């Protein structure tokens with residue numbers, strides 16, 4: 001149970017080789033230019049990984065959550081910004097399309113599974129982040145169209161995406177939320193880049209929707225059924241995101257381990273100081289615990305998509321150790337931990353955001369607390 005299958009070992013090796021040949025040599029340039037390389041993503045997609053979690057009848061690989069965790073962590077180990085854009089391109093938005101009708105699946109989902117289309121998911125707003133029920137974006141039915149007005153912020157792939165799955169209030173009730181397919185280029189949809197201090201190789205946008213009209217059949221499922229669809233995928237998203245955090249931690253660890261075997265101080269390798277050895281041993285313990293828990297959580301959520309406690313522990317622990325390992329790894333590199341010459345410094349820049357996505361630390365603590373207090377109610 002605790003070993004990867006032969007097929008999973010193959011996924012790991014293929015993505016690791018691809019990332020080291022194609023992604024690593026360009027990583028620094030992408031970070032400098034602050035771009036998500038769509039063409040490189042499409043090249044990656046020809047290997048079939050973005051579609052791995054989708055059923056074979058949709059052109060996917062019919063794989064499981066752990067299969068997806070493996071490719072996500074392998075990309076994050078090298079370039080977290082590219083990894084997040086890649087996983088969002090075929091992630092939550094596409095998952096929502098799975099609840100759509102046949103036409104929506106044919107037109108948007110299948111090309112996304114194949115990697116020829118890029119998706120984005122727009123939930124967060126300037127005044128509604130963790131509390132999704134506070135959305136201000138409105139969708140009003142007008143004949144055979146929906147008219148959307150509002151703003152979405154921090155949207156990964158908001159500029160490069162072919163379509164954005166936008167969540168909007170469809171009625172006065174707090175949970176009356178619908179999910180709409182808004183194709184890029186729809187009149188009234190504007191996307192602007194956001195200047196951020198992490199995930200430089202990912203595209204992050206502020207979207208505004210001004211009298212944005214979309215056909216009535218661009219609604220997914222029921223007008224007030226969006227929140228239910230979202231929560232169905234929450235736990236899988238948290239486990240996959242944990243794999244992203246783990247990938248950063250592993251990249252930092254590998255970089256530090258290599259560095260201390262090259263660098264000398266006081267006539268010996270930095271690796272020969274007992275402090276270095278104990279630090280790296282402790283880092284390895286945390287890494288292995290995080291990965292083992294990701295494997296457990298992937299299996300549990302696969303079996304029971306409502307396994308919220310496990311998913312929240314998994315996400316928070318992986319995010320926590322990614323911060324700890326990044327800090328320690330950078331420290332072991334001394335001044336070089338602050339230089340772009342080594343991947344460790346770049347990876348360490350991306351751990352803060354790891355705590356924010358898929359439910360901030362506190363939002364996941366809330367889930368854990370809820371399960372602890374249940375029997376006292």
Ligand SMILES: Cc1cc2nc3c(=O)[nH]c(=O)nc-3n(C[C@H](O)[C@H](O)[C@H](O)COP(=O)(O)OP(=O)(O)OC[C@H]3O[C@@H](n4cnc5c(N)ncnc54)[C@H](O)[C@@H]3O)c2cc1C
Pocket residue numbers: 088121122123124128129130131153154155156157196199204353356357358359360361362363366
């Ligand atoms: C680079 C980047 C990319 C992103 N990509 C996307 C995307 O593609 N699509 C999308 O929809 N969103 C995206 N997000 C948004 C992300 O999901 C939100 O930032 C996250 O949900 C937190 O919301 P917020 O930033 O509004 O923080 P807030 O919800 O305002 O939280 C602020 C602080 O309050 C704490 N807090 C909030 N509620 C509670 C509570 N009940 N108890 C205790 N503490 C609480 C939080 O933990 C946090 O520390 C992205 C964010 C970033 C930074």
